[in-house]
Amino acid sequence: MHKQQRVIEIKEVLKGVDDPELPSVGVLDLGMVRDIQVDSEQRIEVTMVPTFAGCPALDIIENNVKKAIEELDWVTGCSVTFSFSLKWSTDAITQRGKEQLKKHGISPPPENYKPGEEWRVNCPYCNSSYTSMENIFGPTACRSILYCRACKNPFEAMKPVIEHSIT
Amino acid sequence: MTAIETPEQAKQDRTYHEALVDLVYQFADDDFIISFRGSEWLGLAPHIEEDVAFSSITQNTMGHAFLFYQLLEELGEGDANSLAHDRRPSERKNAVYFEKKNGQGTYLEEPYYDWALTVVRQYLYETFKKVKLEAAAKSSYQPLAATAQKILMEQTYHLAHWKMWVTQLQHATQEAKVRIQSRVEEAWKEFGDALELGSKAIDMKKLGLLCGEDELKQKWLQEVEQHVASVPTTPLEKCLGNGRAGEHTEDLKQAINTLSEVYQSDREAVW
Numbered sequence: 001m002h003k004q005q006r007v008i009e010i011k012e013v014l015k016g017v018d019d020p021e022l023p024s025v026g027v028l029d030l031g032m033v034r035d036i037q038v039d040s041e042q043r044i045e046v047t048m049v050p051t052f053a054g055c056p057a058l059d060i061i062e063n064n065v066k067k068a069i070e071e072l073d074w075v076t077g078c079s080v081t082f083s084f085s086l087k088w089s090t091d092a093i094t095q096r097g098k099e100q101l102k103k104h105g106i107s108p109p110p111e112n113y114k115p116g117e118e119w120r121v122n123c124p125y126c127n128s129s130y131t132s133m134e135n136i137f138g139p140t141a142c143r144s145i146l147y148c149r150a151c152k153n154p155f156e157a158m159k160p161v162i163e164h165s166i167t
Numbered sequence: 168m169t170a171i172e173t174p175e176q177a178k179q180d181r182t183y184h185e186a187l188v189d190l191v192y193q194f195a196d197d198d199f200i201i202s203f204r205g206s207e208w209l210g211l212a213p214h215i216e217e218d219v220a221f222s223s224i225t226q227n228t229m230g231h232a233f234l235f236y237q238l239l240e241e242l243g244e245g246d247a248n249s250l251a252h253d254r255r256p257s258e259r260k261n262a263v264y265f266e267k268k269n270g271q272g273t274y275l276e277e278p279y280y281d282w283a284l285t286v287v288r289q290y291l292y293e294t295f296k297k298v299k300l301e302a303a304a305k306s307s308y309q310p311l312a313a314t315a316q317k318i319l320m321e322q323t324y325h326l327a328h329w330k331m332w333v334t335q336l337q338h339a340t341q342e343a344k345v346r347i348q349s350r351v352e353e354a355w356k357e358f359g360d361a362l363e364l365g366s367k368a369i370d371m372k373k374l375g376l377l378c379g380e381d382e383l384k385q386k387w388l389q390e391v392e393q394h395v396a397s398v399p400t401t402p403l404e405k406c407l408g409n410g411r412a413g414e415h416t417e418d419l420k421q422a423i424n425t426l427s428e429v430y431q432s433d434r435e436a437v438w
Contacts, residue, residue: 084234085313164320
């Protein structure tokens with residue numbers, strides 16, 4: 001099997017590894033996987049980026065990724081490292097990831113967000129823009145709590161996080 | 168100053184290494200103690216939404232402290248957990264104002280905490296943190312620059328939150344205005360060491376690790392003047408001592424004893 005094929009196979013496996021706090025949304029679609037290396041002895045090295053620095057789910061994610069990859073019969077071992085020098089931003093979430101988030105009642109982050117400014121998103125259930133921010137801080141560091149005034153549902157949204165430009 | 172890419176490279180020059188380690192301790196210890204004081208509000212914040220918000224900010228800030236302790240671990244200072252739990256007060260570099268108790272009583276007994284102190288302190292802190300991180304994002308030590316950038320992306324939410332509180336309370340009742348103002352005046356007597364960089368300040372600037380103290384102070388003041396209705400005209404003082412030089416109050420001892428109680432009960436435990 002070629003190296004490239006092996007990487008593809010690993011990516012397939014990773015599609016099934018969800019964020020423990022966002023069931024049905026994969027770590028791959030959240031843009032958390034940055035690099036996959038396969039060495040000559042079929043050991044795997046995965047480099048990941050954490051969403052928020054204070055996220056308590058990182059250890060669980062690390063274990064789940066490791067376990068899933070080691071289940072492939074040709075893999076001899078797997079190590080996972082979180083890189084804090086590579087920066088995660090919400091732009092890294094894939095289209096599929098955005099759709100999955102919506103199914104889970106979470107709006108994907110807005111585009112064109114300016115750090116520090118207010119932002120709006122549409123309701124993930126009815127797509128109305130008649131929504132209000134209830135609490136920018138939600139059940140996890142990466143989420144906010146909103147309310148849809150059209151369909152009268154509370155919902156969550158991923159906080160937009162983008163590179164901070166220094167003046 | 169040429170960019171230093173790795174901890175190994177940083178260790179080769181003793182002056183560089185010493186100044187760098189001192190600076191990272193300041194970042195780590197400031198975040199650590201402010202998170203602890205924040206965590207003491209859990210369940211006590213003025214309303215449920217604030218409880219969610221403040222605890223989220225506090226948890227994330229503790230994550231920032233962890234990132235800095237990790238940098239120190241890479242630089243040969245020892246294990247990140249023991250750096251957080253096991254250092255004596257005299258070894259800590261946090262500014263003294265950040266260790267001050269939240270008010271009267273303790274978390275478990277009669278916690279008569281003061282929300283005005285917390286709003287003022289958190290606002291002044293996050294403003295200061297932003298200014299210092301922006302300087303660190305240009306640091307010659309690349310791992311520090313990358314960490315600062317990463318934290319800035321998240322910290323913008325923390326700062327916005329406390330800006331909102333300080334602005335709203337200054338436009339609220341007379342009591343709110345008076346209480347915020349008196350805490351601002353108090354802060355002016357105690358915040359001084361936060362804006363200092365300790366005994367290695369000159370090296371830090373010379374080696375491109377950070378900007379100078381004057382620039383830090385000026386940028387901070389500029390930001391604060393935009394949001395605090397009446398900024399005292401007296402110079403900033405450090406009446407509680409100079410934390411950057413390891414001078415601390417009884418309040419830090421109380422904080423360390425409380426937060427390391429579980430750790431000290433079983434140092435070998437794996438969490």
